[in-house]
Amino acid sequence: MKTQNYQNHRKFYAPHHFIYLPLVIFLQGFGVYKIFNDSVNQLMWILFSAVIFLILFLAVMVRQHYALGLQNRIVRLEFKQRYFELFSLRSDKVEEKLNFSQIAALRFAYDDEFKILLEKALKENLSGDEIKKSITNWRADEHRI
Template identity: 75%
Template sequence: MESQNYKNHVRFYAPHHFVFLPLLIILEGIGIYKIFSDEQNQLSWILFSVIIFLIFYLAIMVRQHYALVLQNRIVRLEFRQRYFEIFGLRSDDVEEKLTFGQIAALRFAYDDEFKIFLEKALKEKIKGDEIKKSITKWRPDHQRV
């Protein structure tokens, strides 16, 4: 497996991203084209396009929503556990001062960089994306949704 880093850490689910969604986009394009080219059945094509758009919207939102909400909770729990293991303290006060983006970015850093970037996040308010770009030794997460 290829080493994970900032440039390749995005994950795709091939049937969803490269088959189902493109098919819906093509169908939506056909529907919109037919709205303007088939005046006899224009209302039917409008209905078709609206239904395809709603299916497309639901396919994206529902699939992501439940998985991401659960993943976000797990990321926060992971942060709390890691903070406790490194510092021997509860993370409640620290966690309140961080955005979720910062917490999520910190999980890609090994412990030595975790401490450095945590300090920067608290004092300099650097964003999660800046943390991820600054990590020199990437700690991969192959279990993400």
């Protein structure tokens, strides 16, 4: 494997970036072209273009769904790491008792408040929104998408 540098650091998924998306974009353009240049079958080309647009839209939305799912996994990993750093214990038992909303909300608390709010969330089953409202010293997350 090559050593990564500026020239080769980008990663493309060839079937998606170089086959699927160009093909769908071409078909969309072709359909729109035919709408204006084939008056006999104009309705068919409108339907064709609408279907291709929906396929393109679905492809974009699936990518967004994957990105959000991955981001949620990273939030969980951050919780595990932070819990381990603060308590020197694995977080498996605690994490089972919390839902994702609670875990995500705890990210906004600094360490001293994190401990208190975690205990409170476990005892009183605070919602993620209640946890956020309880934070007095907000720890901003400027990297969430």
